[in-house]
């Protein structure tokens with residue numbers, strides 16, 4: 001079946017193109033991403049416009065939520081694009097990907113259960129479906145999600161629609177798993193983003209365990225209640241023998257950058273399901289392997305859920321003298337089933353809390369087994385190119401059926417228009433009016449359950 005959709009995008013093209021078109025085209029990946037990214041943001045720690053109120057509630061995450069000032073309603077269209085009307089969340093995206101956005105919301109009435117939401121200043125989405133459940137806090141995915149985001153600073157704006165819809169927390173993730181509960185640590189209440197404020201991170205290193213390069217004996221587990229939505233553990237059987245080589249299947253390798261020469265302690269955010277699953281080996285560069293299997297005083301290493309533990313050598317204090325520059329950390333299996341969420345190097349013995357700061361190592365490794373990569377790029381064709389007034393989009397593959405989102409974005413990743421289709425057969429065809437676009441370079445993006453695929457095009 002061929003779908004012809006002549007008036008697809010015309011009405012959206014009122015957005016002014018603000019950015020120069022000389023930006024490098026390699027800023028966006030043409031293939032499905034393979035690296036996980038997920039962060040929580042407290043609503044009350046966002047940038048709140050003056051029309052928003054922070055309220056307290058012991059059942060909300062961090063005991064606080066936000067709500068629009070009484071009397072403000074904007075049901076048919078978004079309210080005026082003024083700072084006072086918005087709540088803005090800012091985050092650093094390291095790799096182009098399709099990101100799901102969720103909100104933890106509470107509504108008590110069918111006339112009090114909606115917001116407007118947009119990403120990177122793109123099209124406002126009316127989010128008014130399923131926000132209400134018996135006056136309870138619930139996690140729901142916002143309308144229009146997932147959204148494509150390019151590397152760099154990304155923003156998520158909420159604006160009011162109906163009154164008295166409460167927003168507690170926001171979750172942004174490249175993973176499909178649903179957020180749960182309120183225990184996960186939010187990124188935005190303290191200065192926890194090393195990409196946004198590198199000075200605060202200059203004397204320390206943060207490493208997501210699941211973003212290293214693992215051998216075949218490691219398992220990646222998605223868990224939306226741990227840092228970056230996942231952790232590593234080694235497969236059975238355990239191996240208590242100190243390793244004698246590197247790059248073996250039961251090891252994980254991390255390439256890290258240390259910006260300050262100094263003496264470092266290592267911390268691990270980890271969970272020990274039982275006393276037979278509470279140890280691993282670690283080494284840095286050409287150093288000796290360290291047998292980490294006990295608390296610092298030599299007692300049994302036990303955690304309650306995930307906790308930060310100071311890494312030591314069979315109970316003895318351990319430090320690493322590191323020059324500024326690149327280093328390699330190796331992790332090796334000791335007891336299978338020990339769960340490792342995150343690693344941290346710092347120059348004192350103050351244990352981190354929560355998720356710590358955002359790791360910068362979740363880029364660049366094609367080996368991290370997160371989602372099965374599916375390169376659908378050859379299935380997507382856009383023509384003519386360069387284009388004058390009407391762009392033809394053809395997506396031919398039997399691999400993808402179901403809901404498909406078509407977006408036109410500029411070279412900063414800003415969504416200029418979007419439309420959803422139900423792809424029932426092998427081929428989807430759409431005609432996109434682009435006459436309102438300023439001359440320059442753009443990209444068509446198709447998001448499906450199997451991932452993101454994109455093609456650049458030039459508007460004459």
Ligand SMILES: [Ca+2]
Nearest residue numbers: 042061064168
């Ligand atoms: Ca909150």
Ligand SMILES: [Ca+2]
Nearest residue numbers: 227228230341
């Ligand atoms: Ca993690």
